[in-house]
Amino acid sequence: MQALTVVPLSKGSARLDDVPEPPEEDGPVLVETLGVGICGTDIEILSGEYGWAPPGRERLVLGHESLGRVVEAPSGSGLAAGDHVVGIVRRPDPVPCSNCAVGEWDFCRNGKYTERGIKEHDGYLSERYRIQPDFVVKVDEGLGMLGVLLEPTSVVAKAWEQVDRIGGRAHWSPSSVVVTGAGPIGLLAAMIGVQRGLDVHVIDQVEDGLKPKLVAELGATYHTGPIEQAVEAPDIVLECTGVSSLVLDAMEHVGPGGVVCLTGVSSGGRPVEVDEGDLNRSMVLSNEAVVGSVNANRRHYEAAAEALAAAERSWLSKLVTRQVPLASWQDALDRKPDDVKVVIQVATP
Numbered sequence: 001m002q003a004l005t006v007v008p009l010s011k012g013s014a015r016l017d018d019v020p021e022p023p024e025e026d027g028p029v030l031v032e033t034l035g036v037g038i039c040g041t042d043i044e045i046l047s048g049e050y051g052w053a054p055p056g057r058e059r060l061v062l063g064h065e066s067l068g069r070v071v072e073a074p075s076g077s078g079l080a081a082g083d084h085v086v087g088i089v090r091r092p093d094p095v096p097c098s099n100c101a102v103g104e105w106d107f108c109r110n111g112k113y114t115e116r117g118i119k120e121h122d123g124y125l126s127e128r129y130r131i132q133p134d135f136v137v138k139v140d141e142g143l144g145m146l147g148v149l150l151e152p153t154s155v156v157a158k159a160w161e162q163v164d165r166i167g168g169r170a171h172w173s174p175s176s177v178v179v180t181g182a183g184p185i186g187l188l189a190a191m192i193g194v195q196r197g198l199d200v201h202v203i204d205q206v207e208d209g210l211k212p213k214l215v216a217e218l219g220a221t222y223h224t225g226p227i228e229q230a231v232e233a234p235d236i237v238l239e240c241t242g243v244s245s246l247v248l249d250a251m252e253h254v255g256p257g258g259v260v261c262l263t264g265v266s267s268g269g270r271p272v273e274v275d276e277g278d279l280n281r282s283m284v285l286s287n288e289a290v291v292g293s294v295n296a297n298r299r300h301y302e303a304a305a306e307a308l309a310a311a312e313r314s315w316l317s318k319l320v321t322r323q324v325p326l327a328s329w330q331d332a333l334d335r336k337p338d339d340v341k342v343v344i345q346v347a348t349p
């Protein structure tokens with residue numbers, strides 16, 4: 001079968017390969033891949049900046065934002081041929097650490113977890129893959145290819161859970177949220193904010209085009225300026241860019257008792273000047289919290305499935321700006337100005 005493979009940490013090594021059928025040891029559920037979304041992590045892997053091949057191998061099958069159709073599943077697994085499913089990305093570490101032992105692999109403590117399509121475990125960008133039933137989440141067939149949005153939505157569902165849990169350390173009735181970045185993660189985070197009845201503000205750089213339109217259609221407000229101009233003292237800032245200056249801005253301008261949740265991975269190497277004393281003083285005197293959030297466990301995938309089910313289908317469909325057949329995978333990586341989520345189509349849903 002065909003698969004898009006890459007040599008991690010080797011720029012320009014991606015190619016469409018003929019690979020063996022998925023190994024039985026990956027699990028008894030056989031899935032036919034329908035599509036795979038491309039995200040910043042994939043671009044980093046393709047640029048030779050991130051990723052790990054499976055032990056003893058040179059190449060990794062790419063792809064972690066998947067949508068597939070079950071071909072065969074054992075009885076009693078709750079899955080049947082034809083079901084539309086998404087594969088969970090992370091697998092617990094084998095030790096396991098105290099968090100992986102209870103299904104909270106997104107909080108793995110020893111870093112020995114694996115991630116499909118990212119770290120030491122082949123991804124989903126192959127015509128078929130095998131998986132354990134516990135790592136499969138069913139999605140509404142009516143979503144069609146939009147089911148690929150489940151994985152990125154699970155990442156923001158986890159971020160929202162962190163915000164709730166931390167906010168809940170005292171009386172918590174937030175009214176405003178600033179989301180930095182109108183990429184797929186930012187837009188999906190904003191969507192959940194609107195679903196929660198919050199006053200949602202999204203900040204990005206582009207002045208016009210699809211992103212401001214998508215934000216307006218959500219019922220949120222779009223800005224291109226700094227956080228403090230968007231809304232004064234927001235209760236929550238969901239940072240979805242990883243741009244270091246925005247991270248600092250978020251810490252400086254979140255409101256008293258507010259929560260800053262960081263979801264973007266910064267590249268580093270761009271030091272900025274900070275008045276650490278001033279930052280510390282305002283964080284302490286205002287009980288501010290800053291939390292990093294990565295990955296998602298099964299609970300978050302399930303919350304994400306509910307958020308997608310509650311979303312306006314026509315709005316969601318505008319997030320998938322291009323679908324590119326597997327044979328033309330290179331086109332998917334060629335970013336166009338109005339791209340939000342580009343999907344590599346492997347089969348027809």
Ligand code: BGC
Pocket residue numbers: 039040041042064089090115118151152155294295296
């Ligand atoms: C994925 C996460 C993963 C993270 C770090 C993200 O793109 O969505 O599941 O944990 O990259 O590897």
